[in-house]
Amino acid sequence: MVLVKRLLVVLLGSYARRFNRDDKRFLVVVGAFPMILLSLLVSMPVIIVVKSTPIFEHEGIAVFISSVWRAVEGSAEEEFYGLLPAIWGSIYTATIAVVVGGILSICFAVFVEDMVPHRFRDILSTLMDVMAALPTIVYGLWAAAFLAPLLLDYIYKPLHQLLAWTPFFSFPPKTGYTLGTAGVLLGIMITPYAAAMIREAYSSIPLSYVEAIYSLGATKLEAIRLKLGMIKPAILAALVLGFGRAVGETVAVALVVGNSLTLTLSLTSPGITVASLIANMFASAPYYKYMESALFAGGLALFMIGLAVNSIGLLVIKKWEERIGLHM
Missing domain, CATH: 1.10.287 (Helix Hairpins)
Incomplete structure (x- = not known):
């Protein structure tokens, strides 16, 4: 005291x-x-x-830039752990999640506030709150049983036939457990949080501004575009928050990402994230001298990624507010 x-x-x-x-x-x-x-x-x-x-003393910076994962029991000097595929998988799936979640969140906010009768708004908001409260394992099981087969049959296979020459669909889809599935699932999972922030900002736009927009003869679509422009900092903050949540998600992603240490751009290829790697390997890590330390280095990488993304987001929001202030 x-x-x-x-x-x-x-x-x-x-x-x-x-x-x-x-x-x-x-x-x-x-x-x-x-x-x-x-x-x-x-x-x-x-x-x-x-x-x-210990892993930095053993490998140095190579732990972050190598894709080699070699666990050798009883021979510590031959152990080598490269986290690059997992770090890339975390950033890649979180980026996909921000794109998917951003579109869903903005559409939900606009739909609820501008297009749905008032008596149905509370129902939709309650359903979104229920989604936010669901355990992540429920999302993972649903995605493994429904989303992965759906994407495989109706998205991955047709797009691979049409766009196999692109790096995004070059890998022959054999299973729905891929980086793309993990990214879409994460996008759905972050939607309730991002949508709540965006809707709160969207509904707080002063009525006088809205009336002024329509008094100038703006259509519904033009008014929505103008109002979304007014809340760009809130949208950015919601997406940054969503990225931070997506990049560290573990259980749900581990069920659908494929858990393969591959470094690829293909959405139809299995991959891995740092969080799923830690979840899968941590139980066996004590049997190896450097594996546990390598997994902690993965956690450090996630910490630095989250810190960098949030810092950039705050900087962009600050610059936006300063620019708006100069024009007021």
């Missing part, structure tokens, strides 16, 4: 002098919990970096 009190005094500075003795005691008790949360947040990357150190 003494340490917490000192930290709060340092953080609050002269503002802490305004509190009386009882307020300070209450502040110390309440302030202990944010300090605990802050320490937990700081400990996460620290622990991951410490646990990743």
Whole structure:
């Protein structure tokens, strides 16, 4: 408690002098919990970096840029773990998810706010909330039983016949468990979260703005385009949040991604993500000297990707707000 009190005094500075003795005691008790949360947040990357150190000493940066995965029991020097296919799979499937989820989320927000009678809005919103509350394993089982066969028969095979010359459909589709399926599933999974943010921003546009748009003779489609332009920062924030959720999804992706250490652009090819790799390999990692450390390095890669994406998103939003401010 003494340490917490000192930290709060340092953080609050002269503002802490305004509190009386009882307020300070209450502040110390309440302030202990944010300090605990802050320490937990700081400990996460620290622990991951410490646990990743052995693989960096063994392989260096090659753990991130190599596609070789060689687990040799009893011969630690021959072990080699390359995370590039898994890192690529995570970024690739999350990017697909942002495209799919972004389209679904924007369409849902516009449909609910502008095209559905008011009495049906609550029903659709409740259904979307139910989707957000579903366990991820339910999505994974549904995708394995329904989505993967559907995409294989009606999307992958026809597109492979037509577009086999492109890198996106060059791999002969033999199963629905592919990078494309994982990306589409993730897009569906992030839709409830992204749609909630986009709809909230869309519905908060002042009525006077909407009336002004229609008073100029705008059609329904033109009005929707203008209103979506007003909430671009909210759309971007929703997509960044969706990317962060998609890139770390584990169980559902592990069921449909194919779990193959391949580095490819083909949507019809099996692949793997960092999260699914960790889930599949962590139980056997203690039998190898460097495998566990390599998996922690994968977690570090996810942490850096998430940090970079969120930082870029915040920077873009800030620049957008500054540009809007200059024109107001």
